[in-house]
Amino acid sequence: xxxxxxxxxxxxxxxxxxxxxxxxxxxxxxxxxxxxxxxxxxxxxxxxxxxxxxxxxxxxxxxxxxxxxxxxxxxxxxxxxxxxxxxxxxxxxxxxxxxxxxxxxxxxxxxxxxxxxxxxxxxxxxxxxxxxxxxxxxxxxxxxxxxxxxxxxxxxxxxxxxxxxxxxxxxxxxxxxxxxxxxxxxx
Numbered sequence: 479x480x481x482x483x484x485x486x487x488x489x490x491x492x493x494x495x496x497x498x499x500x501x502x503x504x505x506x507x508x509x510x511x512x513x514x515x516x517x518x519x520x521x522x523x524x525x526x527x528x529x530x531x532x533x534x535x536x537x538x539x540x541x542x543x544x545x546x547x548x549x550x551x552x553x554x555x556x557x558x559x560x561x562x563x564x565x566x567x568x569x570x571x572x573x574x575x576x577x578x579x580x581x582x583x584x585x586x587x588x589x590x591x592x593x594x595x596x597x598x599x600x601x602x603x604x605x606x607x608x609x610x611x612x613x614x615x616x617x618x619x620x621x622x623x624x625x626x627x628x629x630x631x632x633x634x635x636x637x638x639x640x641x642x643x644x645x646x647x648x649x650x651x652x653x654x655x656x657x658x659x660x661x662x663x664x665x
Contacts (some may be wrong), residue, residue: 480540482515482532490522490594492539493530497522497594505534522592522599541594545602548591550583558583560591560601571598581636582607582654603654608663609633610649617642627659 480489485503492498498519507513513534520527522543532538548560548569556573558580571591573580575598582603583589590602614630627639638652640659651660 479537482534482536482538485515485517490541490543492541497541497599543599544593545590546593548589550585550587550589552585569598571601576601579603581634582609582652583634584609605655606651606653606660608649608651611644611646613646614640614644616645
């Protein structure tokens with residue numbers, strides 16, 4: 479248990495048996511009335527963001543969430559197997575927990591896995607990855623101008639938009655947060 483005075487960004491609270499991460503908080507002392515704390519909370523599993531106000535000094539239940547550096551090893555059926563880089567323990571993470579991150583998950587990719595009471599909650603990928611283009615239609619002569627894009631399928635099966643000049647087999651840099659093409663990787 480902690481009080482609202484102990485709130486800080488990244489702290490995970492347990493409210494109504496659900497886990498919420500503190501994104502932002504502000505202590506407010508109005509001229510009249512008691513002080514309060516205005517917070518912005520993000521649901522750990524769904525990503526839903528809400529604003530919540532607490533009276534100053536109110537006790538809130540905190541949850542211990544370990545963020546561990548792990549390496550993605552392989553896919554086992556529908557689920558994903560990761561190895562803790564410190565203890566070398568392997569854990570299986572359900573495909574629902576990995577979610578859309580599977581589009582950018584390559585073997586041996588280092589990620590952060592958030593674990594609460596032994597259960598994986600979510601994974602955090604690096605902000606960008608280098609990945610091979612598995613297939614894209616060839617560009618036409620004259621497609622070297624700026625602004626045009628075409629679909630490309632990555633080795634993970636994800637489809638993103640890339641510039642017209644890219645060809646199958648090239649290694650590109652992709653933003654894992656929104657799937658944006660960031661550039662070519664020179665070899």
